[in-house]
Amino acid sequence: MSTPVLVIGNFNYSSWSLRGWLALRRAGVTPDLIRLPLDTPEFHEAIRRHSPTGRVPVLHHDDVTVWDSLAIAEYANEIFAEGSLWPAERVARAEARAAVAEMHSGFAALRAALPMNCRARGRRVETTPPVAADIERLQALWGDALARHGGPGLFGPPGIAEAFFAPVALRFRTYGIAVQGAAGEWLARLLADEDVQWWCAQAEAEREVVAAEEVGA
Template sequence: MSTTLVIGNKNYSSWSLRPWLLLRHAGVAFDEVRLPLDTPEFHARIGDWSPTGRVPVLHDHGLAVWDSLAICEYANERWLRGSGWPQDAGQRAVARALAAEMHSGFPALRAQLPMNCRREPRERHWDAAAQRDIDRIVSLWTERLDASGGDFLFGRFGIVDAMFAPVCVRMRGYGVPLPEAAARYVEAMYALPAMSDWLMAARAETETVAHDEA
């Protein structure tokens, strides 16, 4: 076994999307093992792959790396030659701060707008706490896009964009109204060939996770 990324359902697993997208966009060759979430298969097999019992986890020539951001950092050093972060030290620090905020924050958004790639926009149902999360994200995106002058938060696609990719799915799937710059960012994310591949596979899945379909 060389390089294998173990993921959950593509329709639901926001944590799996992040490293998968980074690796695929960068052209890194890897095998994929998909374990459908909340199924007997998942519970029977996840212990063979992940020390935490969660996905994603990357196996690379005998080394196991778990956690989305840790996998992205490993990929940045192993295959991307540092290009996953901005080259400028100050910009790199800001990008890491944004990625870390996404990694640990926005609990109301996560709970009330779970990622569901098959979802079509319907009536708004989120509360003020989730709206505060949305407003914070839109503010971060707008500030960074204005500064970068490019399609992505620091000009070209990088780790910080991979971390926000599931939020783009949420914004579109729940019909969240967005200002122009943020809407363009979502469009740019959806235009990535790797993102298109993920979404196509997600929409072809037949499994359902009840609490992410409510």
């Protein structure tokens, strides 16, 4: 099999790209990367050659194109990880899928108000009631999953759930949102993960600034 190619946006801002890449890394794959800086003419010109949606991430592997982060995670799980990116145990697996689906389609208020900005620290944004509700729900989800499944990942062994919540972990760091207890310890472990750290180092080295994503300074 050939080396997969993952088309991504900026390391600093592209939360969906990070999810897809981390899922591949969890499967032991280091894809070749094509980086297209978001919000540039270069992005809009090039992305249509890669993806029918015009969005990143998109994965090319042999004769397959996968144009969505969750589908990329499923592909990584199936083709490179023999199913090990989801928990082996039935209940944990069902709950992990529900949590990942909730992340994939939810938390709109938090995502809009607190954009991922890996390299920024000490940002402060007014916490509107919908944002506060998203933060509360995330803390409850994480705490409950860790209590029910015993760690070290949310649903036992770290897997797709960690890939999907990593951008939120980075947001909590950027905007100074504290998380107590087991969920706080899990968050710290996720931020210390070597793949997350590698991604953040690439973000530090980038020079593009997307003004719309720079909030709370």
